[in-house]
Structure formats: C-alpha cells, structure tokens
Amino acid sequence: MNVLLIEADRLLAKNIVQAFTGAGHAVQWHVDPQSAITAADVRAPDLIILDFLLSNRSGTEFLYEFRSYPEWANVPAISYSSLSDNELKNYSPSFKQLGVKKVCYKSTTPLSELVDAARQLVLTPAA
C-alpha cells in the first residue's frame, strides 16, 4: 500500500511513517498540500492520511483540489487530526463528500489502529 501522508509536525510524522513502514507499507510524507499533489502525480497513492489543520492551506482545500482530478476521485482518505469528530463536522461539513472514510482523533487513536484502518480501507474499498 502506498500512503500519502500530510502532517505538519515533523516528529509526529516520523512516528507515523515508522508505524506504516514497519507494517510493510510505503509512505510519502509532506507538510505542504501543494507538494503532496505534486508527489501524487509522480506516484499515485492508494490512500491519503491528513490533518485538516495545516500551515498554508487547509485539508478541506487540499481535498477539494485532489478530488477535482478524475484519477484521484476515489482514493480513500483518513482524517488523523486533533479535531474531534464533532469539531470536524463544524469545520468542514462536506468532509464525507470529500471522500473522508474514517475520522481518527489524534488524542485517542493508537498508531496500530490507524494502520489497521488504512489497511481495511484499501483492502475493502467499499468500507
């Protein structure tokens, strides 16, 4: 599985990358949504994991652009954010339409659960 990870914090990103590579998956990590789009152009991801609160553009803006390209319209996304489920609904009411299949709250989601959720989404796309 090839994961496109957009996470603003370097130390946390390092841990996430380690968890996925340890489980045998490839991860392309980016802090900036724009460079993530460029990277996806080079190697299409099977899954996106992103925080909605980023530096330059929000996760919502990124997903709007990402979904506008037909080849990436169905790539599943997981929100791994410090925004809880309720906050996310207020923050981005359309996140379900943006292909966010799973919401993982950073404070309560262990990395193993994040890896399992990712695996499940890629193996069973209808999940």
Add this chain to the structure above:
Amino acid sequence: MKRQHSRGSETFARQRALLAALSDDLTLPLVQIKTGLELVELENFSKKTVRLQTEAMALSAESGLQLIEAYRLLLRSDQILDMPFEPVAIGAVLEEVAHQLTHYAKQYSTELIVDVQGRFSPVLAHPASLATVLEVLSSSLIRAQASQSQQTNYRLVLGAHRSSEGVIAAGAFSNVHGLSDRSLRAARSLVGQARQPLPAIPPGTASGILVADMLCSALWQPLRASAHRNLGGLATSLPVTKQLQFV
C-alpha cells in the same frame, strides 16, 4: 459593582482563552510521546533506535513542561510585577535559551544562532520570565518553520537589536511567514475561540506564541513583528536599566 462584575468576567474569559490555548499546544507533545512509546513497544528496534526514540520523547516532554511553566508564570504575573526587576544581560539569556533548545531544535533539523547586534547595557527584567518567554517563543517558531516547508535544514536566530527608537528588542527570527502585527492582533482576539488563530501556523504551534505574547504583555510590552538580519520574527521591547546607563 457592575464594573467589578465585568472585570471578573473579563478575567474569566482571559483565563479560559489561555487554557484553551494551552490545551492545544500540550496535545502535540503528548501525542508525540504516546506514539513514540507505542512504536518502542511494537517495533523490534535496535538499542540505538530505542535510545534515540527515548531522547525524542524526553524532548517532547520538556517542551510541554516549558509551556506549563510559561502558563504558571502568567498566572503569577501580578505578583511578579510587584517584585523589583533585575538587570539582565540579554546576550547571556539568549545564549542560555539557545543552549536549552539545541537538542529540541535538532529534532526539527534547525540550527540555532545567537546574534546580539552591538553592545547593550543590561535590561530590566524578571530573569525567569524573560528566559521562559524566549524559550516558548523559539520552540514554537522551530515547529512553525518546519511545518511550513519541507527542507533538510532550517535556521532560527535568537537575536537582540536596538530599534530606531533606541529601545532594545529581543526575540526569535526565522523564515516563518504569516507573522505580522496585524495577524497577531487578529490572533489575540481569536485565542480560545478558533483552533487556528494564526492561519499560517498549525494549532499545536500557534498557542505557544500567544502564551509568550500574553506573558510579555503582562510584564513588559506585547510581542511585535520585527526583522533581524533579513529574517522576520517576533520580539519584545525591554526597558534598559537607567542607573547602569547613567554610570
């Protein structure tokens, strides 16, 4: 009576905003530690990797504790203001802060540089508060810079200079964009209400800047956008010791 009530609710609103800011910034080091621990438990790391991972977790813990210290000083700012301020050599404080943050900065591939432009008479300050402000501000800018662009190396300058009005300003300077007097003013009114009061900076980082700003406002002057050797940043103006100046 009415005025007293409104002052009370103002203080309550300020405390609430401060706690919200603090919780945002504390989440990040705690999640870093939590995920780090999980990896040590799950992965079959070598001894060296476990040591590196432990060091990273210790630095995350220190950064969280530093923020709590800033918060405690802010709660005590009224008492601190009643104490006589001491003459402090600003260069020495900046060196000390750089020393404290060197390992943390390395985790974010950041080189710390201390740059004091010229020779200054000592400034009047509460030394622990000044050091804490500069530490919290610098660690926030270290994270902010690394979150805005992906590079192999970053630089953060802990600097002091004399402004055109003759005031000594000390602060942290880097290539972080989106920090201006205007964005700071907006952020001050949004703190505690918005998750991202400084839009160019992620939430786990912005709050540290705002807590430092509140502590500066309570003790000296609020933080202001400032430039130092072609780098942008935030600095606070410090009063010079008049007696020593006279000597």
